[in-house]
Amino acid sequence: MPTAFERHDHSACSHAALVRADELAAARGLRLTPVRRRVLEILLERHRALGAYEVLERLSAEGLGKQPPVAYRALDFLVENGLAHRVQRLNAFAACQSDHSDGHAPAFLICRVCQNVEEMDAATLRSALGSQADALGFEVERLTIEALGRCAGCAAEE
């Protein structure tokens, strides 16, 4: 799979993610309603993270809802079900682009130039941090790992 930073056939990413979403919904009996599905599609259009209000603008333009809770509820649904992630550093949301079947614990690479966000597997990091925390008696429930920097393409251009 190409990274978010490379030129690639993005419709393939997007399509694959939607298929996974439909499968997940079927498997777990989730209701992937029109608003929720549309929000996922919007997030999938690019590898950028979108703010809730950016998503809302899009929804609003399409007559799917005008108030913040509409966007936040759909986004929360997607995040809870692993179909999207919240990027803390940006107060924004990105579609999940990994093809995990189980729960996964990604680290995010955020390019400060092109703003694309890449998901990287962080299983190793997670377990390393977990044991370090263990030693202090701390039980990790949720882990956020976000790197801000510059991707190869943007570095080449500068």
Add this chain to the structure above:
Amino acid sequence: MPTAFERHDHSACSHAALVRADELAAARGLRLTPVRRRVLEILLERHRALGAYEVLERLSAEGLGKQPPVAYRALDFLVENGLAHRVQRLNAFAACQSDHSDGHAPAFLICRVCQNVEEMDAATLRSALGSQADALGFEVERLTIEALGRCAGCAAEE
């Protein structure tokens, strides 16, 4: 040094951090003005992270400023100079409690019960993530690692 989660003589933490701050200011010619120093003291009172507006309330009560920019400016100053950290997950700020002399890259352990925040060394994690990112051509500039969970003390009580 005790962790943030243990009972300890906190005045020692606080005092040590202030001494380090004064030394740093002297060494780098920084201006640790009354507002800035007071904000640092306020953050140092506990191991909790404080929101900018919580800090502002305190400042305001002491006649040191009533408007948000006062708090944000002081906090930004402290963060830029490594005397405090921003905790993304909480939109809040915590005094730096490590005795680093150089720049350091901490990971944060945030107890969702008592809300204390502990700084853990993340040099190893950072370099592991760095090489994983390198392989993708990504150059990491800033890294955020935050674990939300439960500390030993709070786990024992529940």
Add this chain to the structure above:
DNA sequence: AATGGGAATGTTACATCATAACATGCCGAC
């Protein structure tokens, strides 16, 4: 087909977090 219950959505109103922009004051270098 009626109906009742749970989930999703619509809507209002507000809470919380953050910054732009410009005015004023402080202080040391010259």
Add this chain to the structure above:
DNA sequence: GTCGGCATGTTATGATGTAACATTCCCATT
């Protein structure tokens, strides 16, 4: 003593996020 740079004061607004309650939709049961 005045000029320049930094810190602070102040106004106003922008950006992000949520509580609370009304309404609608859908489907399982009757």
